[in-house]
Each structure stands twice: as C-alpha cells, then as structure tokens.
Amino acid sequence: xxxxxxxxxxxxxxxxxxxxxxxxxxxxxxxxxxxxxxxxxxxxxxxxxxxxxxxxxxxxxxxxxxxxxxxxxxxxxxxxxxxxxxxxxxxxxxxxxxxxxxxxxxxxxxxxxxxxxxxxxxxxxxxxxxxxxxxxxx
Numbered sequence: 001x002x003x004x005x006x007x008x009x010x011x012x013x014x015x016x017x018x019x020x021x022x023x024x025x026x027x028x029x030x031x032x033x034x035x036x037x038x039x040x041x042x043x044x045x046x047x048x049x050x051x052x053x054x055x056x057x058x059x060x061x062x063x064x065x066x067x068x069x070x071x072x073x074x075x076x077x078x079x080x081x082x083x084x085x086x087x088x089x090x091x092x093x094x095x096x097x098x099x100x101x102x103x104x105x106x107x108x109x110x111x112x113x114x115x116x117x118x119x120x121x122x123x124x125x126x127x128x129x130x131x132x133x134x135x136x137x138x
Contacts, residue, residue, distance in 0.1 A: 002099035011127055012107050012120055013094050019118070019129060020090055020111075026083035028076045036121065036130040041065055047079045104133040 015034050022030045032040045044065060051058040058078070064071035090111050098106040103122040110116065119133035 002102065004097045004099055004105060008105070008127065009097055012097065012105060015120070015127060015129060016094065016107055016109060016118055017092060020092055023083055024087050024089065026080035028080050028083075034129055036123065036128050036132075039129055039131045042131055044075055044079060047082065048075055051078060100133065104130075106133075 019031065019034055022028070022034070028044075031043070035043065045062055048058065048062050052062065058075075061071045061075050065075050066072075091113070093110040095108040095110060095115070098108060100106055100119075105120045105127070107118045107120065108115065109118065119130055120127045121130035121133040122128075123130075
C-alpha cells in the first residue's frame with residue numbers, strides 16, 4: 001500500500017481548510033489556485049446554478065467561462081458576492097488519507113459531523129483539489 005508522508009498530509013489538510021475559508025469569504029482567486037481548472041469551473045457552475053433560473057444571460061456567461069475571460073470575471077464577481085453574503089461557517093475534522101495512486105489522494109473528513117471526501121491530484125509541482133482524481137482511470 002502507498003504511504004502518504006506527513007508533509008503531504010499537512011499540505012492537503014491546509015488546502016482543505018483554505019478551501020472552506022475562501023468559499024466562506026468569497027475569495028475565488030485563492031480558491032482557483034487550490035483547484036484544477038476543471039474542478040474550479042465545476043465549482044463555479046454549481047454555485048452559479050441558481051442564477052441561471054433568475055437571469056437567462058447568466059447561463060450564457062456560465063457556458064463561456066472556459067473560453068472568455070470577461071464571462072469568467074462576471075461569473076466570479078456574482079458568485080463571490082453571493083458567498084460573502086452567505087458566509088457559512090463549518091466545523092471540519094480530518095479523518096483519514098487514502099492513496100489512490102502515486103499522484104492521487106482522497107482526503108476523508110467530516111463537515112459538521114457529516115462524512116465527506118475531497119480528491120487531490122499532484123500536478124505542476126503541487127497538490128490540487130481535483131474532483132475527478134477519485135475516479136479510476138480507464
């Protein structure tokens with residue numbers, strides 16, 4: 001079985017707490033640095049979903065975040081404002097680390113007592129949140 005060294009565990013734990021703190025603060029610039037680009041876009045889409053029903057133009061903006069910087073900035077501004085208003089606090093407890101492969105790790109934790117998982121992959125010299133890192137590669 002693969003081992004996860006203490007430095008990596010500390011790095012992943014720090015990323016987990018930073019992830020929650022920056023969502024609470026609406027600081028999407030830091031959040032984007034913690035995540036793979038694809039995972040960041042998935043996050044924006046999930047947070048922006050409610051605006052799609054309120055504003056038809058927002059759906060167009062969401063669809064273009066990957067290829068239009070202006071759309072990305074507008075979506076980030078709207079979502080950041082929403083997150084700052086909600087400012088939800090969570091109690092986070094790290095439970096365990098599960099190596100999936102040399103460059104993929106699942107962090108098991110509890111959010112307000114509920115079991116959760118966050119997936120990480122190693123790319124560009126650092127560990128990043130990667131929602132798809134938990135999947136088996138075919």
